[in-house]
Every structure is written in structure tokens, then in C-alpha cells.
Amino acid sequence: MISQKINYLNNYFKIAFLNIKSNIAGNIFALSIMSFSFFIMLFFMLSYINIYNYMLSFEKNNTMIIFLKNTNNKNSEEAHFNKVRFNRIIASNIINKIKKFKGVKKVKYYSNKLSYKFMIKHTPKIKSILAKIKPAYFPKIIKIYFNSNYISKIYLSNIYLRLKSMRHIKFVYYSKLMEDRINQFIFFTKIIGFIVLMFLFISSVFVSYSAIKLIILRKQNDIEILKLIGATNNYIKIPMYIESGIGSVFAFILSLILLFAIFNIFIYYRFNNFLAFFKINIIFLSSFDVFIIFFVALLSGILGTYFSSRKFF
Amino acid sequence: MIEFTHVYKSYDKNYILRDLSFNIYKGEFVFITGPSGAGKTTTMKMVIAMEKPTHGQINVFNEDISAIQPKQIPFLRRKIGFVFQDFKLLINRTVFQNVALGLEISGVSGSIITKNVTEILKAVELYQTKDEYPLSLSGGEQQRVAIARALVQNPSVLIADEPTGNLDFETASIIIDILKSFNNKGTTMIIATHDKTLIELGRARVIDITKN
Numbered sequence: 001m002i003s004q005k006i007n008y009l010n011n012y013f014k015i016a017f018l019n020i021k022s023n024i025a026g027n028i029f030a031l032s033i034m035s036f037s038f039f040i041m042l043f044f045m046l047s048y049i050n051i052y053n054y055m056l057s058f059e060k061n062n063t064m065i066i067f068l069k070n071t072n073n074k075n076s077e078e079a080h081f082n083k084v085r086f087n088r089i090i091a092s093n094i095i096n097k098i099k100k101f102k103g104v105k106k107v108k109y110y111s112n113k114l115s116y117k118f119m120i121k122h123t124p125k126i127k128s129i130l131a132k133i134k135p136a137y138f139p140k141i142i143k144i145y146f147n148s149n150y151i152s153k154i155y156l157s158n159i160y161l162r163l164k165s166m167r168h169i170k171f172v173y174y175s176k177l178m179e180d181r182i183n184q185f186i187f188f189t190k191i192i193g194f195i196v197l198m199f200l201f202i203s204s205v206f207v208s209y210s211a212i213k214l215i216i217l218r219k220q221n222d223i224e225i226l227k228l229i230g231a232t233n234n235y236i237k238i239p240m241y242i243e244s245g246i247g248s249v250f251a252f253i254l255s256l257i258l259l260f261a262i263f264n265i266f267i268y269y270r271f272n273n274f275l276a277f278f279k280i281n282i283i284f285l286s287s288f289d290v291f292i293i294f295f296v297a298l299l300s301g302i303l304g305t306y307f308s309s310r311k312f313f
Numbered sequence: 314m315i316e317f318t319h320v321y322k323s324y325d326k327n328y329i330l331r332d333l334s335f336n337i338y339k340g341e342f343v344f345i346t347g348p349s350g351a352g353k354t355t356t357m358k359m360v361i362a363m364e365k366p367t368h369g370q371i372n373v374f375n376e377d378i379s380a381i382q383p384k385q386i387p388f389l390r391r392k393i394g395f396v397f398q399d400f401k402l403l404i405n406r407t408v409f410q411n412v413a414l415g416l417e418i419s420g421v422s423g424s425i426i427t428k429n430v431t432e433i434l435k436a437v438e439l440y441q442t443k444d445e446y447p448l449s450l451s452g453g454e455q456q457r458v459a460i461a462r463a464l465v466q467n468p469s470v471l472i473a474d475e476p477t478g479n480l481d482f483e484t485a486s487i488i489i490d491i492l493k494s495f496n497n498k499g500t501t502m503i504i505a506t507h508d509k510t511l512i513e514l515g516r517a518r519v520i521d522i523t524k525n
């Protein structure tokens with residue numbers, strides 16, 4: 001009984017490979033279309049994962065950053081000296097006000113020079129570019145650290161509104177605000193992503209459907225003969241499932257390799273310096289994410305075969 | 314073993330078989346005869362459930378096959394060797410692969426397939442052409458490939474539809490000899506033919522489907 005099953009399995013694979021071999025051109029065509037749609041699926045997944053990852057980094061972060069307005073720029077030494085002093089006064093006024101807020105743990109002021117040094121320290125890869133820029137062009141920043149039990153959204157947005165209305169403050173940036181915006185953005189990417197994924201899924205089902213349909217049409221005569229001498233439906237269908245399974249797994253592997261290669265070349269060698277500036281950490285798909293798309297890929301192959309072989313038997 | 318009782322068959326209200334009844338017993342050698350278009354092929358097809366009778370009952374191996382489950386049809390067909398009038402060989406497979414089909418679909422292992430196919434090809438004297446493709450063979454050789462494919466599963470019944478269709482007398486008698494030898498080993502033989510000389514050559518029971 002078991003040996004019979006093995007013989008069958010052996011046979012199914014043999015037939016599947018013969019079918020693949022008998023229509024190399026058509027199969028390569030189907031394969032490339034399928035790997036293209038799987039590639040886009042993977043790419044969407046990658047984008048989503050990275051946005052999500054970026055958002056997670058905010059949750060750990062309970063700081064608020066205030067960018068101060070730059071005062072008029074005069075080039076004389078005296079003016080410069082006055083300016084520095086003037087800035088200090090403005091900054092310390094603001095800091096004193098902030099320190100009265102509840103939940104503030106620490107307030108730190110970065111003058112133009114300090115923020116310049118900060119940038120150089122944290123983005124060593126673009127040091128040479130930064131070195132060419134005058135420190136005066138860097139922003140004056142006040143950074144507020146909150147106690148972690150004070151960082152409810154309402155509380156922070158309250159402070160945000162108060163700070164924004166103050167004089168000399170250019171704009172206020174805080175993680176939760178970004179988080180909200182990103183949440184909105186993610187909502188749309190989710191919807192669009194879902195629509196695109198569905199579309200790609202249906203199209204790859206259709207591709208495997210037509211690939212198998214083509215085989216059935218071409219082999220219709222053979223199939224009829226096989227059935228006349230006692231082949232069961234399974235005997236005819238299983239090799240087709242194997243074939244489309246092999247096809248979609250192959251297409252998936254191809255698309256994954258392609259994505260991985262592009263990921264490495266593009267992100268690491270071109271954009272990493274640039275992205276480091278924003279402290280964005282780009283990650284690749286986890287094995288679980290890959291598995292999800294793999295499952296979708298396999299499912300599309302199997303469904304395509306199911307639909308194409310349903311009418312015939 | 315095969316039992317037709319009051320079988321009628323029509324295509325579009327056009328009856329080609331009327332009230333056909335006969336019995337074929339185990340180990341028999343039987344000719345089914347009638348002029349061209351009388352319904353011989355149709356009669357045979359009904360035995361392996363390729364066609365359904367319009368009325369009447371057909372029992373094969375004591376089972377009413379007009380009520381057979383579609384899932385059971387393949388297993389019925391594996392017990393009955395069928396040599397088609399048009400051979401129905403797969404043109405993209407070699408002689409050996411064609412004969413092996415029946416065993417492959419039954420899940421027989423490769424070594425046994427090689428052994429049995431070799432044996433049957435030697436019995437029909439086609440072993441030397443085992444790697445050729447059907448279209449490169451003569452009509453008589455193709456006929457023997459079809460017979461070998463039907464016999465390789467060692468069926469208890471072999472149905473042959475015009476096995477000597479348009480072959481010369483020499484080749485026809487070779488084929489009849491082959492069929493007789495398998496009949497002697499116990500296979501029930503049912504041969505459809507309109508060829509009088511073949512019937513004389515076979516010297517066996519004749520069922521005329523037009524006279525029932």
C-alpha cells in the first residue's frame with residue numbers, strides 16, 4: 001500500500017516534469033509574470049513593515065523637539081555677539097516656562113553650534129558634507145524629555161498647542177504627532193496595499209489558471225485516453241497541481257531573490273548615508289512575512305489549477 | 314460475467330440497439346458481429362461505461378453498471394482490457410511507454426512495469442520496436458501495441474473492437490493466434506468484427522447484435 005503510494009507520487013512528479021519540459025516557453029512566460037506579481041507583493045510588504053518599524057521607534061521615544069526661529073542675520077562681529085546673547089535670553093525664557101509644565105523631566109538647549117556638533121557626532125557618514133556648512137545655518141533646538149507616565153496623547157497635544165502659540169518658536173515636533181500622521185498614512189497604505197494585493201493575487205491565479213488550461217487543452221486527447229484505460233481524476237489532476245506548485249514556488253523564490261538583491265544594492269550602497277541622516281533604520285522582511293507571501297503564492301497556483309481543471313473532469 | 318438484458322440505445326431518439334440481450338461467461342471467446350454501423354462499438358463502450366444504455370440493464374462482474382458511481386468507473390476499466398477500433402495510442406510516447414500506461418495508472422512499481430511490459434511485448438513480437446513511436450509503426454504493429462497495452466494489466470476480460478480492421482489475412486491470423494493464446498490462459502475474449510473470414514478463423518460463439 002505504501003509502496004503503491006510512493007509509485008504514484010514518483011509518477012506524478014515524472015508527469016509534472018514532463019509537462020513542464022513540454023512547454024518551456026509558455027512556462028517561462030507564466031513564471032515571469034507570476035514572479036513579477038509576487039515581487040510587487042513582497043515589495044509592498046517590505047514598505048509596510050518598514051513604515052511600521054519606523055512608527056514603533058516613536059513609541060519608545062518620549063521627547064518633544066522645538067525649533068526656534070533664527071533671528072536676523074547680520075554679519076558684523078558685534079551683531080553676531082549680540083545675537084548669541086539675545087538667543088540665549090530667548091531660549092532661557094522659553095526653558096523656564098517649559099520647566100513649569102507638569103511631567104517634564106529634563107530640558108536641553110542646543111545652540112546652532114551644539115546642534116551642528118550633535119549632527120556631526122550622530123551622522124559620521126556625512127561628516128565631510130556637514131563640515132562645509134556654516135554652524136549658523138543649523139537650527140537652534142530645545143529638546144524636552146518627559147516622564148514616561150505623562151505621555152498621553154491629549155497631554156502632549158495640549159503642550160504642543162501651547163508651545164506652538166509662543167513667540168520665537170518656529171515649529172514643534174513630537175513623536176506622538178508623527179505617530180498619528182503615520183497611523184493615518186498606514187491606514188491608506190493598508191487599503192491601497194490590500195487592493196493591490198488582491199489584484200495581484202487574482203492576476204497570478206489567472207496566470208496559473210491559463211498555464212494549466214493550456215496544458216489541459218493540449219493534452220485533452222491524452223487525458224481522454226488515460227481515463228479510458230482506467231486513470232482516476234486524481235491521477236490526471238495531481239501532476240497539474242504539482243506542476244503549478246513547482247511553478248509558483250519557483251516564481252516566488254525568483255521574486256524573493258530579486259527583492260533581496262535590489263534591497264541590498266539600492267538601500268545599502270546608495271541610500272544608507274542619506275537615511276542615516278533621519279535616523280531611519282531599514283529592515284528586510286522577517287521569515288514570517290516571507291512565509292505569508294509564500295503562502296499566498298502557493299495558494300494562487302493551487303487555486304488557478306483548481307479552477308482550470310474543474311471544468312474538465 | 315457480462316450480461317445484457319433488454320438493452321436499448323438511442324442517439325437523438327434514433328434507436329441503434331433494440332432489446333439486446335446476451336450473456337458472456339467466464340473464459341469464453343466470443344465474436345460480436347453485425348454490419349457496419351449496427352452498433353458493435355456502442356455495445357462494447359457500454360461495457361466500460363463510456364456510454365449509458367437508454368433502457369435496460371447491463372451487469373458486468375455481477376454489478377449493474379448503469380448505476381455505477383463515477384468514482385468506480387476507473388476501477389471497472391482497469392479490470393477490462395479494451396482495444397479501441399482507432400487504437401487510441403499516445404503518439405508522443407514510445408511503444409514501451411504506451412504499454413506501460415495501464416500499469417502506471419494502477420501504481421505498479423517501475424521494476425515490475427519493466428518486467429511485465431517486456432514480457433507482453435515479447436509475446437506480441439514487438440520487443441524490438443519498444444523505443445519507437447506509434448506513428449512510425451505499421452497498422453498491424455499499432456494494433457498489437459494496443460492489444461499489449463490492454464493485456465499488460467492481466468485483465469479478466471479483453472474487449473477488442475475490430476482487431477483485424479484492415480489488415481491482411483496473414484497479419485489477422487497472427488493477431489487471432491495471440492488472442493487465442495491469452496484466451497487459453499483464462500482471459501475472456503470479446504471480439505467485435507464484421508469480417509466473416511475472421512469469424513471462420515476464430516471458430517467461436519457469435520453474437521449477432523442485429524438478430525436479438
Ligand SMILES: Nc1ncnc2c1ncn2[C@@H]1O[C@H](COP(=O)(O)OP(=O)(O)OP(=O)(O)O)[C@@H](O)[C@H]1O
Pocket residue numbers: 324329347348349350351352353354355356398475507
Ligand atoms: N456519439 C454518437 N452520437 C451520435 N451517433 C452516434 C454516436 N456514436 C455512434 N453513433 C451512431 O451509432 C451508430 C452505430 O455506431 P457504432 O460505432 O456502434 O457502429 P459499429 O457497429 O461499430 O460500426 P463499424 O463496424 O463501422 O465500426 C452509427 O450510425 C453511428 O453514427
Ligand SMILES: [Mg+2]
Pocket residue numbers: 353354355398474475
Ligand atoms: Mg465500430
